[in-house]
Amino acid sequence: MAIVLDGKKLSEKSEKDFVKRVSVIKKKTGSSPILATILVGDNPASATYVNMKGNACRRIGMESLKIELPETTSTEELINQINVLNDNKDVHGILLQHPVPSQIDERKCFDTIKIEKDVDGVTSLGFGKMSMQERVFGSCTPYGIMRLLDEYKIELEGKSAVVVGRSPILGKPMAMMLLNRNCTVTICHSKTQNLKSKIGDADIIVGAVGIPKFIKGDWIKNEAVVIDAGYHPEKCGDIELESIINRCEAYTPVPGGVGPMTINTLILQTIESCEQSLK
Numbered sequence: 099m100a101i102v103l104d105g106k107k108l109s110e111k112s113e114k115d116f117v118k119r120v121s122v123i124k125k126k127t128g129s130s131p132i133l134a135t136i137l138v139g140d141n142p143a144s145a146t147y148v149n150m151k152g153n154a155c156r157r158i159g160m161e162s163l164k165i166e167l168p169e170t171t172s173t174e175e176l177i178n179q180i181n182v183l184n185d186n187k188d189v190h191g192i193l194l195q196h197p198v199p200s201q202i203d204e205r206k207c208f209d210t211i212k213i214e215k216d217v218d219g220v221t222s223l224g225f226g227k228m229s230m231q232e233r234v235f236g237s238c239t240p241y242g243i244m245r246l247l248d249e250y251k252i253e254l255e256g257k258s259a260v261v262v263g264r265s266p267i268l269g270k271p272m273a274m275m276l277l278n279r280n281c282t283v284t285i286c287h288s289k290t291q292n293l294k295s296k297i298g299d300a301d302i303i304v305g306a307v308g309i310p311k312f313i314k315g316d317w318i319k320n321e322a323v324v325i326d327a328g329y330h331p332e333k334c335g336d337i338e339l340e341s342i343i344n345r346c347e348a349y350t351p352v353p354g355g356v357g358p359m360t361i362n363t364l365i366l367q368t369i370e371s372c373e374q375s376l377k
């Protein structure tokens with residue numbers, strides 16, 4: 099029987115620990131950690147994600163500070179707003195919801211976030227430090243996946259891993275995190291040739307493509323570990339999971355696998371940021 103890498107279960111278990119950590123902070127300081135979320139424009143999916151993050155804060159007794167900016171916001175205006183939050187001692191984490199409207203230089207804005215408050219792990223500096231195995235907040239989706247793999251004691255060392263997707267927030271940091279744990283990593287993308295055979299050789303596959311059921315079950319070898327980071331309105335991910343769940347070593351279900359771990363990791367890192375500020 100394949101192991102179900104149950105992100106919903108792990109995130110619920112972690113939240114119990116978060117509640118305790120937040121109450122210790124409250125006893126010590128009289129206030130709770132604060133996550134500031136910035137939503138630019140009125141993309142309904144982004145608004146939903148920001149609300150989910152605010153709800154997760156509330157569930158564990160933490161505060162969130164919601165900043166909403168108009169669709170017409172410029173790079174400079176957004177940078178000014180981020181700097182206000184950088185300077186606010188009460189704010190421990192800053193989340194800039196991706197994607198921002200096209201007139202904004204998203205990378206420049208991400209890189210304005212102070213590294214100590216980069217609880218979503220989006221800055222170039224954070225990526226570099228993580229790659230060099232320095233202690234830093236990880237990009238939430240890939241770090242959430244690593245936490246899930248560790249929870250279920252999935253062996254990584256020496257395994258061949260294929261990450262399909264190379265985005266700055268998911269594919270690239272995922273590949274680095276697996277490399278840092280001694281996997282032999284291949285990163286695939288839209289220009290990759292012979293994708294099917296590369297996936298066929300992999301012990302660990304991470305689907306981070308953004309196309310529903312793009313990776314077919316029959317491309318994947320028996321006993322592989324299958325991680326599906328995708329989530330689509332038709333309630334499926336980027337991998338055709340049905341045909342491999344009876345012959346793989348482990349897999350993340352969709353929904354309930356990677357998704358809950360992303361927000362959970364954001365909350366974890368905000369608490370850690372607050373704890374570090376108190377040392």
Ligand code: NAP
Nearest residue numbers: 239263264265268287288306307308327328329356357360
């Ligand atoms: P993205 O920025 O659109 O990146 C997609 C990647 O897939 C790109 O690197 C692209 O290659 C590659 N790709 C596209 N078509 C391909 C093809 N035919 N063959 C091989 N590679 C191909 O997406 P993302 O933000 O990384 O997200 C990826 C998936 O993860 C989406 O389904 C998204 O919904 C999901 N996601 C989930 C969470 C969560 O919390 N669960 C968080 C973030 C993302 P190029 O670089 O060559 O264009």
